[in-house]
Amino acid sequence: MSSSARLAISIGDPNGIGPEIALKAIAAMPSSEHDRFVLFGPDSVLRRCAEQLNLSWVLEGVRCHEAGAIDPAAAIPGRIDAAAGASAVASATAAIQAAQAGVCDAVIACPHHETAIAKAGITFSGYPSLVARVCGQPAESVFLMLVGGGLRIVHVTLHESVRTALDRLSTDLIVHATHAGILACRQLGLATPRVGMFGINPHASEGQLFGLDDSLMVQPAVAQLRAEGHDVSEPTGADTLLAYRQHDLYVAMFHDQGHIPIKLLAPNAASALSVGGDVVLSSVGHGSAMDIAGKGIASPEALLRTIGLLSSVPSV
Numbered sequence: 001m002s003s004s005a006r007l008a009i010s011i012g013d014p015n016g017i018g019p020e021i022a023l024k025a026i027a028a029m030p031s032s033e034h035d036r037f038v039l040f041g042p043d044s045v046l047r048r049c050a051e052q053l054n055l056s057w058v059l060e061g062v063r064c065h066e067a068g069a070i071d072p073a074a075a076i077p078g079r080i081d082a083a084a085g086a087s088a089v090a091s092a093t094a095a096i097q098a099a100q101a102g103v104c105d106a107v108i109a110c111p112h113h114e115t116a117i118a119k120a121g122i123t124f125s126g127y128p129s130l131v132a133r134v135c136g137q138p139a140e141s142v143f144l145m146l147v148g149g150g151l152r153i154v155h156v157t158l159h160e161s162v163r164t165a166l167d168r169l170s171t172d173l174i175v176h177a178t179h180a181g182i183l184a185c186r187q188l189g190l191a192t193p194r195v196g197m198f199g200i201n202p203h204a205s206e207g208q209l210f211g212l213d214d215s216l217m218v219q220p221a222v223a224q225l226r227a228e229g230h231d232v233s234e235p236t237g238a239d240t241l242l243a244y245r246q247h248d249l250y251v252a253m254f255h256d257q258g259h260i261p262i263k264l265l266a267p268n269a270a271s272a273l274s275v276g277g278d279v280v281l282s283s284v285g286h287g288s289a290m291d292i293a294g295k296g297i298a299s300p301e302a303l304l305r306t307i308g309l310l311s312s313v314p315s316v
Contacts, residue, residue, distance in 0.1 A: 004036065005311050008095040008104040011041035014068070014075055015084040016288025017298035018110030019049040025300040025307060027058050034061035038104055040095040042070050042087060053296055067094035077294025085116030089124060096134045099279040106280040106310045110303065111288040114159075125159040131277040142277040143177045145184050146258060146285055147309060149265025151242075152188075153250045153258040154181030154275065165254050169200065169213075174221035174251065180276030181249050182230060187280075188309070195232040196247030197222055198257055204235040218253075268299065271306040282306050 009026075012018030019041065026037055039046060039059075043066045050056045068087030075084070095107045109127055117124045124130065128142040135142075145154040156177040157165035178195060185193040197218060199205060205214040218235040225232045233247065238257050241250060252258030262270050262285065270285025284302040292298055 005106060006036055006038070006104040007307065007310060008038045008040055008065075008098050008107045010067070010088075010091040010095040010107065010109045011039065011046065012091075012110030012283075013084050013088045013113045013116055013288045014042055014045040014070055015077055015079050015081060015116070016111055016113060016290055016293050018088075018112075018288065019045055020053065020293075020296065020298045021284075021300040021303045022046075022110055023050055023053060023055045023058050024298070025303040026062060027055050028300060028304060029307075031061055034058070035063070038063045038065055038095075038098065040065045040067045040091040040098070042066065042068055042075070042091075044072065045070065045075055048075075052294075065094060065098070067091040078290045080113055080116045080119070080290060082116060082119035082121075085113060085118070086120040086122065088112040089117060089120070089122055089130065092127065092130060093134055096131060096279050096281065099281075100135065106282070108303070108306055108310065109281060109283040111284060111286060113288045113290065126274075127272070127281055127283050128158065128274040128277070131274045131279055131281050135278040137277060140173060140176065141180075142274055143180045145181055145273045145275045146262040146270050147188075147273060148262045148270030148285055148305075150245075151250065151262055151265065152181070152185065152193075152248065153252050153262060154178065154184070155252050155255060155258045157253065158255055160255075162254060166200075166213075169217055169253060171217050171220045171224070174218060174253075175224055176276070178221070178225055178230070178232070178251050181251065184273055184275040185249050190248050192231065193248035194246065195225070195230060196241040196250040197233050197235050198238040198241060198250060198252050199235040200253050203237045203240075269302050269305055271302065271309050273309075280310065282310055 068090035132142040200213040
């Protein structure tokens with residue numbers, strides 16, 4: 001993907017900061033690039049936000065696709081509402097479908113609000129699962145990779161309890177997640193990434209002292225990946241691997257194992273790539289910030305970084 005990549009931006013939860021950062025990010029870019037973008041979301045929300053920010057001129061230079069229409073009575077900045085949750089999923093779905101149809105090259109999804117989506121009665125565990133569902137792929141074929149602070153971390157499991165994640169972990173799932181992360185690294189220009197494999201338990205189980213999980217699941221995954229020719233470390237405690245910083249890609253077994261270092265090093269500035277799917281999608285590595293929604297003070301920095309990240313991908 002080149003710097004002229006056509007990008008669909010879904011505005012996320014219309015009651016969050018998504019509409020604001022989408023407009024601010026495009027406004028910060030040269031006007032000659034505005035025709036690269038298609039905004040997906042409720043037209044009424046975008047126009048209201050643009051007027052409040054004195055950015056109505058931005059909407060004159062970008063294409064807007066009406067998606068996730070919402071009753072004005074439910075479109076209140078900062079309000080956690082089922083209608084807003086449904087709107088966020090609908091606008092992201094429309095953007096993914098547009099990428100499938102070749103209308104755009106990749107999708108950027110602004111922040112959603114998990115509680116609002118749950119209130120709408122929609123089963124949702126993050127954008128990777130949505131990409132898989134819309135593209136008709138198995139749910140366990142698309143994974144989250146966070147990029148920020150000089151780190152790239154792909155997650156084997158994501159939005160679920162640690163107990164459920166432990167039950168789902170398997171050698172095959174670890175291999176699939178690593179494959180997806182390696183492919184994403186190649187798309188980002190790293191032909192042969194060095195992979196650091198986190199253990200499941202502290203110290204990767206300290207030679208089975210803390211259990212058999214690592215020897216039964218992670219070690220066989222490493223052996224398989226090495227047999228395929230990939231440069232993969234032995235299962236090692238996440239704290240030790242991150243202290244050495246000798247790898248291009250890290251494989252985290254759980255949500256917090258991968259999120260904490262990224263959020264520590266790149267607070268509100270990370271990109272969250274859904275990798276392994278038929279459509280390239282990235283969201284920003286922060287939430288919908290309901291506490292400041294509608295106040296005009298949200299920073300578009302993470303979204304601008306995400307636009308830059310996708311614009312540097314040589315091929316999809």
